[in-house]
Amino acid sequence: MNVTVHGRTEHNRTVAFDVSSNSVLLIEQRLLPHEFKIVATKNFRETARAITDMIVRGAGAIGATAAYGLAQGVRAFRGTSLAQFSDHTRQVYQTLKDARPTAVDPVNAMNGVLLEMARGETVAEQQALALAAAEEFAHDDVAHCEAIGRHGAKLIRNGMRVLTHCNAGWLAFVDIGTATAPLYAAQAAGKKFHVFCDETRPRSQGATLTAWELAQQKIPHHIIADNAAGHLMQRGEIDLVIVGSDRVLGRTGEVANKIGTYTKAVLARRHRIPFYVAIPLSTIDWNLKRGFDIPIEERHEHEVLGAWGINPRGQREYIRVANPTSPARNPGFDVTPAELITGIITPLGIFQPRDLWKHRVKLGYKR
Numbered sequence: 001m002n003v004t005v006h007g008r009t010e011h012n013r014t015v016a017f018d019v020s021s022n023s024v025l026l027i028e029q030r031l032l033p034h035e036f037k038i039v040a041t042k043n044f045r046e047t048a049r050a051i052t053d054m055i056v057r058g059a060g061a062i063g064a065t066a067a068y069g070l071a072q073g074v075r076a077f078r079g080t081s082l083a084q085f086s087d088h089t090r091q092v093y094q095t096l097k098d099a100r101p102t103a104v105d106p107v108n109a110m111n112g113v114l115l116e117m118a119r120g121e122t123v124a125e126q127q128a129l130a131l132a133a134a135e136e137f138a139h140d141d142v143a144h145c146e147a148i149g150r151h152g153a154k155l156i157r158n159g160m161r162v163l164t165h166c167n168a169g170w171l172a173f174v175d176i177g178t179a180t181a182p183l184y185a186a187q188a189a190g191k192k193f194h195v196f197c198d199e200t201r202p203r204s205q206g207a208t209l210t211a212w213e214l215a216q217q218k219i220p221h222h223i224i225a226d227n228a229a230g231h232l233m234q235r236g237e238i239d240l241v242i243v244g245s246d247r248v249l250g251r252t253g254e255v256a257n258k259i260g261t262y263t264k265a266v267l268a269r270r271h272r273i274p275f276y277v278a279i280p281l282s283t284i285d286w287n288l289k290r291g292f293d294i295p296i297e298e299r300h301e302h303e304v305l306g307a308w309g310i311n312p313r314g315q316r317e318y319i320r321v322a323n324p325t326s327p328a329r330n331p332g333f334d335v336t337p338a339e340l341i342t343g344i345i346t347p348l349g350i351f352q353p354r355d356l357w358k359h360r361v362k363l364g365y366k367r
């Protein structure tokens with residue numbers, strides 16, 4: 001998407017790859033919306049750390065980062081022994097897989113890269129195939145988001161008030177985003193609407209990232225406290241909810257997404273407000289049989305006990321808010337059951353959550 005910083009507008013992708021330096025290029029999302037900066041990770045361990053530390057975050061974006069990180073790692077291998085190369089590849093894969101547990105996109109993205117690499121007969125061939133496959137994943141991510149925009153824009157009518165949670169915008173993907181794609185497509189079609197961004201404590205991805213994206217795109221919006229959505233729904237001030245996801249179970253239609261999503265889905269049902277989830281195909285997990293088995297990331301308690309912001313000197317600073325002697329729990333994600341979801345917006349159209357399995361071949365399921 002286009003980013004305007006200090007009056008200069010340029011197109012940026014959230015994740016890219018520099019072939020000559022074998023580096024992954026990432027927007028440093030922890031600094032947004034206060035500073036726009038691109039950082040380069042020089043090896044696969046740095047790339048994995050960038051995922052863990054949330055320099056890059058969001059399911060599709062960490063999927064592309066893991067795919068590039070795998071290509072980066074295997075390209076750094078020196079030698080011709082296929083056995084040693086395969087050990088090295090396994091180590092790179094595992095390091096990137098372990099970086100964050102809940103989103104399935106990194107695993108799906110890297111499995112796609114491995115599958116392509118298997119076509120090569122030499123180390124050099126496999127290295128080249130790895131990079132081509134990572135580039136293809138990034139390309140598909142953008143194409144999927146564009147298609148989600150086309151399907152999802154039909155849900156948005158003039159005058160609507162749309163609620164979204166966390167950031168499933170272009171910063172959470174390579175470009176465009178999923179929950180935001182219908183908004184951007186509707187705007188391009190000349191529709192007028194208003195967006196409410198849940199603040200999304202504890203890391204405030206809604207207040208910082210989604211709000212920044214919408215402001216960049218000149219889409220009218222308000223940030224609301226996470227607890228305000230029920231009140232606005234009760235007063236008839238929200239017409240539609242669109243969120244993203246980190247993992248959708250293809251067998252059951254259950255949706256893992258940023259903590260607080262489940263609460264919003266319950267509220268939406270209570271008030272008969274349509275609740276949609278927008279995803280690329282890489283977010284579908286065809287293996288797990290129960291939402292309860294989705295690994296839910298438990299993050300550090302300091303995220304709940306305080307907040308990061310920018311001080312008057314322009315430096316990033318953490319402020320303790322909570323009672324100094326109290327501990328906290330910090331589950332990063334929750335799981336919304338299929339029955340609370342009106343539809344899943346995919347690049348191939350909108351599906352009932354429980355119909356994903358019926359359409360699995362079309363949706364990319366491979367035995």
Ligand code: MRU
Nearest residue numbers: 057058059166168172244245258
């Ligand atoms: O912890 P994050 O910021 O990586 O969380 C992921 C998300 O951004 C959300 O859960 C989002 O709604 C789905 S990812 C496209």
